[in-house]
Amino acid sequence: MDYKDLANLIFPNAKDITYYEEKYPERNLPEGAIVTRYAPSPTGFMHIGGLYQGIIAKKVSEQTKGVFFLRVEDTDQKREIENGVTEIINSLEDYGIQADEGVFQNDQEKGNYGPYKQSQRKEIYQSYAKYLIEQGKAYPCFCSPEEIEQIRNKQEAAKIRPGYYGVWAKCRNNTVEQMAEKIKNGESYIIRFKSPGREDKKIRHKDVIKGNVEFPENDQDIVIIKADGLPTYHFAHAVDDHLMHTTHVIRGDEWLSSVPLHLQLFQVLGFKAPKYAHIAPIMKNDNGNKRKLSKRKDPEAAVNYYSEQGIPKEAVNEYLLNIANSTFENWRRANPDKPIKDFDLQLNKMSVSGALFDMVKLLDVSKIVISKMTSEQVYQNALEWANKYDEQLAKILKENKEYSIKVFGIERGNKKPRKDISKWSDVKESISYMYDELFEKDNTEYLYQVINQKEKINKILELYITKYYNPQDDKQTWFDKIKELSGELSYAKEVKEFKANPEKYEAHVGDVSTVLRVALTKRTNTPDMYEIMQVLGKDVIEQRFKKAMQ
């Protein structure tokens, strides 16, 4: 009995690895092309950190004319959730990230290196596991979870490094005959990697993002095939990224410390190792401590949150790119209208440590993005958002399409567009007074400022509407008239004059304007009043003044 017999006993039907080596040949790509992937496990809703990784991976592959594929890592059946895959694909698509190959909607697959779902690659992993067993580089382990637990307890009590390695790896010393016998007796087992590493030796690794790092070699005999026949992450990673010819593994930096293991796996399997780029996570400040954005505690960890809030996808994209490469910000300033595609993202310029998520900054990016949209685009986006999250707003927008586009056109389209909408959920509040339907329901008081006596207010409104208001006036004439009106009622026509002689006047033209503004909108802060009046129209203006005078 030898290793080969043992391997045949364990995996009698597994194909020889040459079959797969031939089936998945080298990719024919230009020099420097990056082949990378996003490889989520469908265990929960899509996390913003996942989107972040996806954006980065997609971008660098695109820039180098490489390949970006989506591989589903569903080897943990216990943690898998329903529709997990669909959600991931939908979210990525939402943000404009399409894979070149891999898993697509409705379990469809595209590409010559599949299957792209690990649960469907069981045979492949078993072939490679068999290959290792044949060479004595992997072995069946019969220790029960309880035994493993005991070993760990002993190690902890003795204050030595925990794990299945060296003298503690008792199954690695079984003879082939012993192993075969146990298997024939029906004892349950898993397959472990027989690590050739020594803990007292160092390996050096150059990470694309983290730079040079030094670790002790791996000496743990980690599990490669679990009791259910599926591989562990480590083994699947080595086999898949070899077969799929990944050039760059871009993943979260929680994986950094398993690089020694992974490198070892690649080496023992005779594979060329990929380059690794370990991305620092997006963090959150929690009572003075930094921690990863958590799915459970932080609503903003879910990508859905941003759609619900109505933060445009482009804004989220740009913000994330900003975290990835701080040069993005400067590039954007210099190229305000270029598509993101033109930006050159550099993995090696990414930050080594995790950035705190900054919602204020995101919203700032967002309002710039929105300010560049045309009024039609704002209308469309706002409507799309409202259709899902605000029935009343949706109804109003639908019933007043042309009018609404005019409303969104106020102070838009010029060189210094207004920037007061940072998310679609702001829209209703910011334009409500432009719609009678909403304005009528507004029960707040008219909060006049400097000029606040009913009699004086009514005098201003009355005089304005009967003597001065003319919808045909241009802006200059319109404002000149407000000055004249102010003069007629003995208010200062110029603010400067008022400030120079405060004792001579009760109020100034600005205060008069405020009266008109409040009567019209019930607000003291609004966009340009001339434009508002143009959009509102004569009838509504007269009606609102009348109401205000009651």
Next chain:
RNA sequence: GGCCCCGUGGUCAAGCGGUUAAGACAUCGCCCUUUCACGGCGGAGACAUGGGUUCGAUUCCCGUCGGGGUCACCA
């Protein structure tokens, strides 16, 4: 606890042996001949700490402290 990574203003960050230590967001003030927003100008605000190395350290080395990651038949 072992191992590994990181530590520039409130936040994101340039700089990598000699700089008045950039810029963005936030904040404050002024200006933009009506508010707000936009825009412009300006202010305040930082190299965690102690030792080295050096003519000179934010930059290099060591310690300390602080933060993060990782030590599964989870990914």
